[in-house]
Amino acid sequence: MNIKINVKEIIYEAIKNLNIDCDYNDIVIEVPKLRQNGDFSCVIAMKLAKTLKQNPRQIAEEIKRKILNYNEIEKVEIAGPGFINIFLNNKYVFSGISKVIEEKDNYGKVNLGNGKKVNVEFVSANPTGILHLGTARGAAYGMNLSNILSFAGFNVTKEYYINDAGNQINNLGMSIKERYKGLCGLEENMPEDGYYGTEIVEIAKGIKEKYEHSKLNADLSFFKELGVDFLLGVIKKDLSDFGVTFDVWTSEKSIRTKGRIEESLEILNDKGLVYKKDDATFLRTTVYGDDKDRVLIKTDGSYTYLVPDIAYHLDKFDRGFDELVDVFGADHHSYVSRLKASIEALGYDKNKLEVKLLQMVKLLRGGNVVKMSKRTGGNITIRELIDEIGKDAARYFFAMRSLDGQMDFDIDLALKKTNENPLYYVEYAHARICSILKDAKQRNISFDNEINVVNDEDSKALILKVYEFSDVVSSAALKKEPHLITNYVYELAGMFHNYYGKHRILTDDVCESQERLSIIKTVQITIKNALRLIGVKAIDKM
């Protein structure tokens, strides 16, 4: 039951009955900040005033007269310039409780997506090192978004693109080989732009232990493959311990061997969008809004990064997705225009690709900014984060913030096991409810979903907040902003703590206890479902 939509329909019907021309989607039902301004409020009278050239208060009065006929509406007040403040009948509000309890783990699901196929590609970190804090943010975002989209009725495929071919992998191979040589007592000649992380030394050590000196003349591909396998294994383990899983792992190698690159280049060539200049091959991305044409094939004959990526996106489109989502770091933002231009050049709708950019994460330790660099090995890894503060705290922390802003990750604060961490606040609300439910069971008090005795404003407000959940899911899915779920569950937890302080649940009055039990049960279900969407387990006991 979606109370908000019911209210919207009531207002729409009323306006139609008044013979006023109004689009259904122009009607916006809001939850007023102050309870005194109603359970819901509507500003449609002010909007209609302009086209009708009438006093908005007068229009509001007419709408009020019509909607008062509905049983669901208890009271209507016209306020200020023409706000229609709607107070619902308590009985009507409480009538949805049994549905929430019945739906349980499915409560809050909506069918916004209608089975639409969406591909969410995220993380996609090169297997040339261990995942760090920045990728952790992207991993949490992509996973949360996918969970929310699925819950909102989309058919989601989570995908990781493995850059296991090209320059950076050659570099990886050389770095491992040089470290290995060093361990064998030979001179180390690390490439200038090589990988200096400690994990590279670990890999080299592994080779030394297993093969002694016998691989000193081995082909570079030996080191490349071994390195990629090892690092990919670490990445997969780190992600799964972070609660992040994928449906599809696509390797750049496979895109290349499938002939997708030749196919893409042929399409672009046939359209006359490719030309040679200064011994390099260019793509006319400027035709599609890029600020300059981009190199496809370098003078040394090798491809730029763009080429396999174009082929990869061609491959994704051909797999029949209605929408593609790419999650990039903000340091790649200039790449978006050329990627979109390339997609248009291929003949696909660039609007079907949405690129979400996540701003950088800064790490604070001891009040100082720790510079992160993938090359130096001195950065905080996703593994350290999980070990230090735990998976749930890390996931909650990332899910709190919107993607648009830079984020300061204060490791000292996150390490504190105190109420400064908002996760505890939410978990505590859930645990408190579980504790009461347990106590009720021992006392043999059962639920009563029919609310007859309880009739206070706080119960009504709490239940209305619970009903808001599906709207928040829709909105988070539509805007692709998982942090809306986190904000919501935090507010709901706050309302519950307040409710708990004011109203005793289990009293001598059995009827009242049974009814309040049902009310807090819906809160428990909602907190649990909301937390699940952001990868956090609701705990029964602190």
Next chain:
RNA sequence: GCUUACGUAGCUCAGUUGGAUAGAGCGUUACCCUCCGAAGGUAAAGGUCAUGAGUUCGACUCUCAUCGUGAGCACCA
């Protein structure tokens, strides 16, 4: 210089397609456990929503300019 994001309480951040008196946590101050978990609640103090203009019934929200901060501006990925 250009592109892109951000600027809200002492600190970290929310702010629902433009709505009523801009919210929360932490920190500060004062209260609340004979009773379902005080890891909680109640109350107070704290704001020129970076600045200036514009759009309109109405702007933290939209537009433009200015200042400040981050990121990017490769035949790297």
